[in-house]
Amino acid sequence: MNFILPYSKIPAHPKLLCDIEMAGQRLCQKLKNFDISALDISEYSKRYFGEMLTDLKACIQLRGYILAWALSSLPDQDYLKYCFVDYGGGTGILAILAKELGLGTVIYNDIYKISCQDSQMIADKVGNKADFVVHGDIDNLIQFFNSSKLKCDVIASYDVIEHIYRTEIFLKKLYLLNPGPLTVMMSSGANDLNPRQKRLLTKIHLEREYYDRKPRRGVKPSDCLRAHLTVRREMIKKYLDEISLSLDTAQVEELAKNTRGLIEPDIRLYVDQYLQNGTFPSFPDHPTNTCDPFNGNWAEKLMNPYKLAEVLHLNGFDKVEVLPGYYGDFSNPIKRLLGQVLNILIFTFRKKGIVFSPFFSLYAVKRSK
Numbered sequence: 001m002n003f004i005l006p007y008s009k010i011p012a013h014p015k016l017l018c019d020i021e022m023a024g025q026r027l028c029q030k031l032k033n034f035d036i037s038a039l040d041i042s043e044y045s046k047r048y049f050g051e052m053l054t055d056l057k058a059c060i061q062l063r064g065y066i067l068a069w070a071l072s073s074l075p076d077q078d079y080l081k082y083c084f085v086d087y088g089g090g091t092g093i094l095a096i097l098a099k100e101l102g103l104g105t106v107i108y109n110d111i112y113k114i115s116c117q118d119s120q121m122i123a124d125k126v127g128n129k130a131d132f133v134v135h136g137d138i139d140n141l142i143q144f145f146n147s148s149k150l151k152c153d154v155i156a157s158y159d160v161i162e163h164i165y166r167t168e169i170f171l172k173k174l175y176l177l178n179p180g181p182l183t184v185m186m187s188s189g190a191n192d193l194n195p196r197q198k199r200l201l202t203k204i205h206l207e208r209e210y211y212d213r214k215p216r217r218g219v220k221p222s223d224c225l226r227a228h229l230t231v232r233r234e235m236i237k238k239y240l241d242e243i244s245l246s247l248d249t250a251q252v253e254e255l256a257k258n259t260r261g262l263i264e265p266d267i268r269l270y271v272d273q274y275l276q277n278g279t280f281p282s283f284p285d286h287p288t289n290t291c292d293p294f295n296g297n298w299a300e301k302l303m304n305p306y307k308l309a310e311v312l313h314l315n316g317f318d319k320v321e322v323l324p325g326y327y328g329d330f331s332n333p334i335k336r337l338l339g340q341v342l343n344i345l346i347f348t349f350r351k352k353g354i355v356f357s358p359f360f361s362l363y364a365v366k367r368s369k
Contacts, residue, residue, distance in 0.1 A: 003028070003057070004064040007343035008326040009350075011072035019077065020067055023101040024060045030100075030126050031056055039125060045118035047218025049091040058328025062158065062187075063097045066361070069323065070156040070185035073365045080104035082153040085141065085177075087186075088160030092119030092130070099128035105150060109134040109141055112220065137164075142176050152177040155184055161362070162190035165263065165296030167303065168311050175316035175366055184312065184364040187325060192302040193354050201300045205288035208299040209260065224292045231293045232256045232267060239268050245275065260284045263296045305360045317364040324351065325359035 001017060003024025004010055010017065036049050052059040074082060083105040086095035092115075095108045108123075108130035110116050116135045123129040134144045145152055155177060164170045174184055191197045207213075213225040224231060233256040240246060247255070255274060259267045261284050273281040291298040305322045313320045324346050327339030346353035354360060 002329075003060050004068055005061045005326040005328055005343070006340060007347050008065055009323070009347055010065065010068050013068070013072050013077075015077050016071055017068060019079075019101060020064045023097060024064050027097055027100045027126075027128075028056060028060055030128075034126070036122075039118075039121055041118040041121050042114050043218045044220050045091055045115065045122070049093075049122060052091065052093060055328070055331050058330050059093060060097065061328040063094045065326065066094065066156050066158060066185055066187055067097060067101065069361065069363050070154045070183055073181075073183045073319075074153065083107065083150050085109060085152055085155040086130070087138075087141070087155050087157040088163070089119055089157075090115055090159075092123050094156060094158060095119070095130045096123050096126055096128040099123070099130065105132070106130045107132045107134060107141075107144075107150075107152075109136070111135070111137050112222070114220075138170050138173050142173065145177055151180065152182060155182070156186065158187045158359075159189050161186050161308070162188045162301040162303065163298050165291065165298070167301070167308065171308060171311045172315045174312070174364075178366075182317075182366040184317070184366075185361060187359050187361040188303075188305075189325075189359045190300045190302050191325070191354065191357055191360050192304055193360070194357055195355065197358070198302060201302055202288045205290050205299055205302075209288070209290045222295060223297070224294055228260070228290050228293055229256055232259050232262075235264050235267050235293060236271055239271055254280070258283055259293075260290050261286070261298075263291070263293055267293065305354075305362060308362055309364070312362065312364045317366045319365040319367075321363045322351070322354070323361040323363050324354035324357040325361060327358055 001021050003021050004017065031053060034053060036046050036053065079102045082103055084098045084103045085107045086098065087109050089095050089108045089110050092108055095106050098106045108119055113135055116133050120129060120133060134141050161167055190201055209228050212227050215225060233252060236252055236255050255271060258280050259270050262270060270281060286302065289298065289301050309320045309322050326343045326346055330336045330339060342356045346356050
């Protein structure tokens, strides 16, 4: 298998794997000489899709792996019968591969409107346009299914759940996408169980929390480039001015520190509770995780995948697994060889091998209402 992650544990579905392999080969040919610079899309999408094209095989292998698990629980491989959602799809490469495979209904979703527009221009150029585009979060997606005649069979994503403001609330709502069977396959590079990943992402957290960033090509215009602590401090001072109250510098600083991981409306509620009781209602439950105070976008939020799996198990899903991720065939020969060695270790040690994994996946199946 050239277009599913090498040496990885994959479902024993020969036809499905063969079909994904063929779809990966076709998509690779379509994208081999793809000129992303020729499209009239945002610099953000050009940068992200351009990075994928530099390691095209690894990019498709990863999505092939996600599709293999996401579709493995379906009763048969009559793909035209099924409805697939690429949640938080970004540039849309997963949805593009799903269309190439031949899934009957492919829905692209993202909270960022520009990504919704850009992804469809990319998909149109490739020839694999999604059947529907849903702009918004999980509530918008649920509303879409409630108002349509469609039922979601599969929802999948890559590098999305670590950015969702209230991850557990999101996971609790997934069962509402279909009163009947539903499969979830959500993969995240924010692997808290991999010491190297944890170290690298913690560094990102600290940079976002304490330092301003310079504008650079390909960054979302909506991203906060200022130190999150500074922004929260200013939000608190502004709110105190609005309600004609004042606190000393030390109190404001403590409030700013303790509201790490909150957006402005929740920051104001936190301040209200402090003003009422004189004590801090709660403290951040992680030593470094931080989010954009304006929109709640977490900076690669580190989470225990087994705790996330428990949320799904308690909210309507019969079968829930945490799967270790694997490395793709990178274009760099040294990285490719190292990835293959690590893949063998991950496969050999099974669940314990997740400490070597570049990502983890939440795989969940709801069989009935």
